[in-house]
Amino acid sequence: AKADGRGRWRFFEPEMDARMQLRRALETDLRRALSRGEFELFYQPIVTLASRQVAGFEVLLRWRHPERGLVPPDAFIPLAEEIGLIGPIGEWVLRQACREAARWPAPLRVAVNLSPAQFAGRVLVDAVTAVLRETGLDAARLEVEITEAVMLQDTRTTLVTLHRLKALGVRIAMDDFGTGYSSLGYLQRFPFDKVKIDRSFTRELERSRKSNAIIRAVVGLCAGLDMGVTAEGVETAAQLETLSRCGCDEAQGFLFGQPRPAAELPEMLRQLEQA
Numbered sequence: 001a002k003a004d005g006r007g008r009w010r011f012f013e014p015e016m017d018a019r020m021q022l023r024r025a026l027e028t029d030l031r032r033a034l035s036r037g038e039f040e041l042f043y044q045p046i047v048t049l050a051s052r053q054v055a056g057f058e059v060l061l062r063w064r065h066p067e068r069g070l071v072p073p074d075a076f077i078p079l080a081e082e083i084g085l086i087g088p089i090g091e092w093v094l095r096q097a098c099r100e101a102a103r104w105p106a107p108l109r110v111a112v113n114l115s116p117a118q119f120a121g122r123v124l125v126d127a128v129t130a131v132l133r134e135t136g137l138d139a140a141r142l143e144v145e146i147t148e149a150v151m152l153q154d155t156r157t158t159l160v161t162l163h164r165l166k167a168l169g170v171r172i173a174m175d176d177f178g179t180g181y182s183s184l185g186y187l188q189r190f191p192f193d194k195v196k197i198d199r200s201f202t203r204e205l206e207r208s209r210k211s212n213a214i215i216r217a218v219v220g221l222c223a224g225l226d227m228g229v230t231a232e233g234v235e236t237a238a239q240l241e242t243l244s245r246c247g248c249d250e251a252q253g254f255l256f257g258q259p260r261p262a263a264e265l266p267e268m269l270r271q272l273e274q275a
């Protein structure tokens with residue numbers, strides 16, 4: 001520790017300092033990323049288990065940083081939320097994804113992740129309405145994925161927004177189900193079309209009978225609630241086999257494909273339809 005100019009003691013933690021510097025540098029770059037066209041969308045297939053057909057693609061955001069290369073979303077989305085940039089970035093993702101999906105053969109769906117901050121006010125419903133009109137994408141082919149963090153904040157506003165999206169014909173998925181504090185009450189209160197079981201459960205499938213029991217229970221529960229179930233993070237044929245036996249509707253994971261740029265979509269589709 002050493003005294004600063006005003007005679008107070010400051011403690012220097014080199015590690016903390018380096019993290020703060022990195023954060024500041026990223027923040028400056030992030031503020032320019034949208035106007036510089038540095039964002040890219042990657043797409044990961046979601047497969048219907050009964051038919052083994054591709055049901056659609058989830059859109060996963062990437063930032064192609066001029067020096068740092070491809071930055072994954074976990075490294076910049078929390079920062080974008082914090083500094084109030086997730087609104088414009090999220091709207092860009094939505095527009096770009098719907099534009100892309102409008103060119104896909106129907107009924108392929110596109111799934112877009114929404115951040116809790118995008119639920120403040122009426123902006124989201126207006127943006128979705130405008131984008132659907134602009135791109136001509138059938139609302140039924142757009143799915144939005146929300147996490148429990150969305151439901152934890154102002155529940156009333158969130159509910160109104162979700163019902164408005166549903167009224168447009170948009171589908172709603174609950175993401176990362178089973179993590180955090182997700183309560184069954186959410187399933188009753190919010191108008192979900194499907195639940196995505198977090199990959200932590202899929203990962204344990206081969207080792208743990210408990211994970212198997214949990215997935216079976218979620219599938220049963222969702223069937224009674226008229227909701228579909230998608231398993232995330234499917235990496236092995238054995239996991240896929242077990243998920244099919246559990247009655248899961250859809251699966252997503254590296255077994256079917258990693259998230260890839262839009263240009264590779266036709267090739268991905270061809271390969272998956274042949275398999």
Ligand code: C2E
Pocket residue numbers: 044059060061072073074077090093113114115145175176199232233234235252253254255259
């Ligand atoms: P998520 O919505 O749960 O997305 C699934 C994540 O799991 C993706 O990571 C995907 O690449 C990864 N994944 C998929 N299959 C497998 C697998 O078989 N094994 C393993 N180990 N991982 C798999 P990614 O692309 O790094 O995205 C991380 C998170 O960032 C997403 O989690 C989502 O919460 C957020 N995110 C991504 N794009 C957006 C966006 O446009 N807007 C918002 N608000 N959040 C986004």
Ligand code: CA
Pocket residue numbers: 058113145175
């Ligand atoms: Ca997701």
Ligand code: CA
Pocket residue numbers: 175176196198232
């Ligand atoms: Ca997820």
Ligand code: CA
Pocket residue numbers: 176
């Ligand atoms: Ca996640």
